[in-house]
Each structure stands twice: as structure tokens, then as C-alpha cells.
Amino acid sequence: MRYISTRGQAPALNFEDVLLAGLASDGGLYVPENLPRFTVEEIASWADLPYYELAFRVMRPFVAGCIEDADFKAILKDTYGVFEHSAVAPLRQLDGNEWVMELFHGPTLAFKDFALQLLGRLLDHFLTKRNERVVIMGATSGDTGSAAIEGCRRCENVDIFILHPHQRVSEVQRRQMTSALSDNIHNIAIEGNFDDCQEMVKASFADQSFLKGTRLVAVNSINWARIMAQIVYYFHAAIQLGGPQRSIAFSVPTGNFGDIFAGYLARNMGLPINQLIVATNRNDILHRFMSGNRYNKDELHPTLSPSMDIMVSSNFERLLFDMHGRDGAKVAELMDSFRATGEMSVAEERWTETRKLFDSLAVDDEQTCATIAQVYQETGELLDPHTAIGVHAARECRRSLATPMVTLGTAHPVKFPEAVQKAVPSASPVLPAHMADLFGREERCTVLANDLAAVQDFVSQHGNRGKPL
Numbered sequence: 001m002r003y004i005s006t007r008g009q010a011p012a013l014n015f016e017d018v019l020l021a022g023l024a025s026d027g028g029l030y031v032p033e034n035l036p037r038f039t040v041e042e043i044a045s046w047a048d049l050p051y052y053e054l055a056f057r058v059m060r061p062f063v064a065g066c067i068e069d070a071d072f073k074a075i076l077k078d079t080y081g082v083f084e085h086s087a088v089a090p091l092r093q094l095d096g097n098e099w100v101m102e103l104f105h106g107p108t109l110a111f112k113d114f115a116l117q118l119l120g121r122l123l124d125h126f127l128t129k130r131n132e133r134v135v136i137m138g139a140t141s142g143d144t145g146s147a148a149i150e151g152c153r154r155c156e157n158v159d160i161f162i163l164h165p166h167q168r169v170s171e172v173q174r175r176q177m178t179s180a181l182s183d184n185i186h187n188i189a190i191e192g193n194f195d196d197c198q199e200m201v202k203a204s205f206a207d208q209s210f211l212k213g214t215r216l217v218a219v220n221s222i223n224w225a226r227i228m229a230q231i232v233y234y235f236h237a238a239i240q241l242g243g244p245q246r247s248i249a250f251s252v253p254t255g256n257f258g259d260i261f262a263g264y265l266a267r268n269m270g271l272p273i274n275q276l277i278v279a280t281n282r283n284d285i286l287h288r289f290m291s292g293n294r295y296n297k298d299e300l301h302p303t304l305s306p307s308m309d310i311m312v313s314s315n316f317e318r319l320l321f322d323m324h325g326r327d328g329a330k331v332a333e334l335m336d337s338f339r340a341t342g343e344m345s346v347a348e349e350r351w352t353e354t355r356k357l358f359d360s361l362a363v364d365d366e367q368t369c370a371t372i373a374q375v376y377q378e379t380g381e382l383l384d385p386h387t388a389i390g391v392h393a394a395r396e397c398r399r400s401l402a403t404p405m406v407t408l409g410t411a412h413p414v415k416f417p418e419a420v421q422k423a424v425p426s427a428s429p430v431l432p433a434h435m436a437d438l439f440g441r442e443e444r445c446t447v448l449a450n451d452l453a454a455v456q457d458f459v460s461q462h463g464n465r466g467k468p469l
């Protein structure tokens, strides 16, 4: 399998090189040159497989040629063996034909574990083989950071730098990151917002001279391996609910458009998904596009769902690439113009075509809390605020009651006690045993100004097991 850039100018790479890259050298994002497509019979034959075996079937074509089947399968078995629930991604029924897929039974209690537990093990595999050390830089609005640290913790060959917006993640999220004290783990709180952090990571890929020759690797969803791993659970849900003979719809709480883009790919790989709902909080650039063909920057609004407090969505570029017949030059032109003007629209017929699959809704804090309270009353189930946004959007935008509607449950409610207790004052979600002492753990974090040079200087001073590069 070869991977090409959404801007058409960077060299095509194989899976190993894509994993070890981040942004393509032309500023674009890597996507598979050709998507594998599975038949109905093939998908139906996966009905009784454990999660890791399903993951092997779905992802094998993406890694073929770079890793032996036996090694890949062993890595997958180990990856999904650490999840607390034996079903890995259990489906919880809310109503007649309405479900939440719980993606928060991994070590850091958010859906990011599905991809980052795998990514850490794959990095370990390839870096050990190459005997190479790398620097990882990641930006987080709260969940990617801890999942990346947890996923890469056992990887000897990395120094990992995670940038989060100072005082804009929940206390549980912050402590999950800052209580990891190894000398190759570095948390940086930026006096800015998530988009500032994300911009700094992207700028660091564009000019890597501060790394003095050390390779830079991405853990955000700009890294193709993140998206690849997230495709699997769409197959898992569909198969559990009667697919592929039966159609299915998903509602996806969205920020960087990574998780829902994985669903879009699952559909293009043969899964009968007939609706994808883009569920945003008040930071609704994706809803503005889906509802009115206007992708424009706005100011950032802090919300009760901080992990989705994102102004510009990285993976939207991957969708734009497909919307424009995979014309990299056109995508480069659109992205250049977006950078210059802060807004973009696409030709009306392309937008109309996209809307055949996607619906969208922006959900405010009040509606989020009302949904948490309502679902708790109806089912006794406590939703986290991001999942609640998905459930609310699912109920508002659903096209057919006959089609199973699955909302992606992206985080455990215990990560966001403030929002949960605002909605259900009597609720007090309890940290799982492996995190029970979280509030007593020592923390280590460096606060830095919103200044690229200061961040890059910090990385170059600490990028070799805490020592200068």
C-alpha cells in the first residue's frame, strides 16, 4: 500500500514511513492511494471474531508489505488485551434502535486509546528494528496527550513532548498527563488555546532544523495510523447490529474530524453506513460547513466539552481531497486561500454531494447538560459531555428510525466531573482502580508562552532523554 499527500507534491510513502512521518513535506496529510474494499460476504464472515482479529482483517491491507502478518497480529492482540471490557468496544442500548458504542474502556478512558495503544506498539516495533530514536510532538485539548503518553510509555526510543492549553483541560485530563514522570516524557502547558498548540506542532514539521537531524513523529490524527485504527470500531458496531446486510448510522462528537473521517472511510471500504452526523459543541466550524457550505474561522469558545474546543479541524483536508476528485493542486489552492482569508467554500455541487451522507448539529452547554440528565433519567447511564453532544445530535438529525443509530461514546464521564455534576448533581463518577490515587500523584509540567521559538528551544534542550539533542 502506498500513501499520497492531499496536496499532491510530496513523495508517496509506504506504511512504515507514513507512521514515522507527520505532515507530508508539502504541508498536506497522507491518505492511502487506493482504499481496500471488502465484499458483503467477507464482512459477514467476520461476525464471530474477537476485536483484535477483526482489527487484523480490516487493517491488514494498510500495513501489507511493511510488517509480517504474525507480528501484526501479535501486536493487535497485545494492544486490545489491555482494554478493561472483554468486548473492547461494547454497545450500550439507550432506546429501541439507539446505541452508544463505549470507546472508553482503554487505559486513559477515551477513544484515543484505540489508536494510540497501537501506534505506540508499532513505533516500538519499527524503531527497534531500525535502532533509531525519534522525537514526538503532539498537541492536545486533553485526551490525545494522556493516550499518547500511555501508548508510548514503554517505547525506549522516543522522547515525547505534549503541548496542552494552560488551564483549559479538565483536572483529571491534566493529572493523567502530568503525573507521568519518566525523563523522556515532557508536558508543556501553553499560554494559549488548542489551535495554538496544533499550529506549533505543524510549524515544527515544516521546519525541523531545531531537532538537529532527529526525526519528528506525530501522534495527532494528522498521522495516518491514528485514522486507520479508528476505522475498525465502525466495522465492529455494524457487525454487532446486523451488518453488513443491514444499514447503520453513526453520530460522532467531532473536533479535529479524525474520528468521523474514519467512519467515512469505513463506508468507502464497503460498510453500509447511510448517515454520518457531525456533532460539534459551540466551536462549530464543521457544522457551519455542513449546514451552509461556509468553513470559516471564529473565535474560540470555552465549553463543558473542552476536548472539542477546536477552531480549525485538521482532517477536514482529507475530506476536501476526496470532494475534489483527489486533486492535490486544488486542495493546496483551497488551503492556501483559507490560510490567507480565514474562510473557504466549495463548489455547490460538491457540497450537495457531500451532504447526501453527512448531517450536522452544534450543541450548546445547556443542551449538553440536558441530554446528560435526560439519558441518566431514562436509563441510569451517565454520559460524558462529548458523548452527550453526539446523542443529542443523533436524536435531532436522525433520518430513519428503522436504521440503528450508534453514537460514539468518546470518553468516560469521570474525566469531566464538572459537567456531569452540573447536569446530575447527585452523580459522582468514580475513578477506576488503576487511577484511584490520581489526585495524590506528583505532577511535572512546564508552562511556556505561546511562542514557537520558546517551545522548539525547550524541545531541543530536552529531546534526548531529558538532555540536549
Ligand SMILES: Cc1ncc(COP(=O)(O)O)c(C=O)c1O
Binding pocket: 110, 111, 142, 143, 144, 221, 253, 254, 255, 256, 257, 258, 259, 260, 307, 308, 386, 387, 410, 411
Ligand atoms: C472525548 C472526545 N470526544 C470527541 C473528540 C473529537 O474527535 P475528533 O478530533 O477525532 O473529531 C475528542 C478529541 O478530538 C475527544 O477527546
Ligand SMILES: N[C@@H](CCOP(=O)(O)O)C(=O)O
Binding pocket: 139, 140, 141, 142, 143, 144, 145, 219, 220, 221, 222, 255, 256, 258, 307, 308, 314
Ligand atoms: N480532542 C483532541 C484534540 C487533538 O486531536 P487529534 O485527534 O488530532 O489528536 C484531544 O483530546 O487532544
